[in-house]
Amino acid sequence: MQRQLPLFSEFTEDVALPRPVNVASVPQRSPFRYPGGKTWFVPTFRRWVASMKIKPRILIEPFAGGGIISLTALFENLVEQAVMVELDEEVAAVWEAIVDGDAEWLAYRILTFTMTREAVEEELQKTPASKKEKAFQTILKNRTLHGGILAEGASFIRRGENGKGIGSRWYPKTLARRLINLNHIVERIDFRCDDGLRVMMEFAGCEDAIYFIDPPYTAGGKKAGKRLYKHHQIDHEHLFTICESLAGDFLMTYDEAEEVKVMARRHGFQMRLIPMKNTHHATMKELVIGRDLSWLNDLPAACESKVRYVQRQKQMPESHPPAEGYPDREALDSSG
């Protein structure tokens, strides 16, 4: 479907720089810290769903990763059901274990694990005998590898935050609580270890489905993508073509890159740039793509100021992870 592009630039950033949204309003619900995680996008996602005339029934998240958008949508009753798709088998093992009813087992395993570098290495050398054991290994890796990166070549956190080394992102109580909380919504999750594009096509005719699409893409090119995810190559042109065919509405997020803008224009989609802070606290702009983004026109930026983050951190004792719902570093990073 071809739509008329606005007369002026599709980017409204120069018109009025929006005020930051308070990321404290985004409860951390995912057991993952995910590279490219979309916690910062939650306020925008809420706004999108609120703008819909008819409440959607199903959310399809074809590149689920840490799944914060699906989890938020379910906890906040924005949709009845979420179809979460992820190709990475290690990540999938976590979601599958949760859906299979093993969240409590995982929580117990986390609470009783003594975090040392030796214990982590010993655990990760084991061949997992079950899905839930593989899930535990994944959580362990995700919390002890640099940036939560599970792709080949990732190294352990060395110095870590506050010099706490390998355990600097290991918050057993917080993780256990998040896992057990998931039992409230687990029956509404349809998880698939599959190709996200294939699942999108499966639901393409479904009018009450919406799609949050966050594909592996890094403006730095293939190499950068490879560093973050085991599965990083997808046919983006094909993805755009599938989006055109969807009966339900969709939203895509991408790194800002000229080739992505070209594709979006070619398919007649609208675009906006949303400022965010990356892991290194540099302000980056993420590209949001959809059919009609007029609901975004007066949305404040979904990012938080560095100053506020630093102050918040100082108030917290080192031995306690930030409480749920507060802007811990994970809420502000791009790494979920």
Ligand SMILES: C[S@@+](CC[C@H](N)C(=O)[O-])C[C@H]1O[C@@H](n2cnc3c(N)ncnc32)[C@H](O)[C@@H]1O
């Ligand atoms: C940018 S990340 C998604 C992050 C997610 N939005 C979050 O908040 O955590 C992209 C994810 O897509 C997964 N992926 C890559 N190719 C895929 C495919 N063909 N089907 C499903 N998932 C895929 C990667 O493993 C990665 O987890």
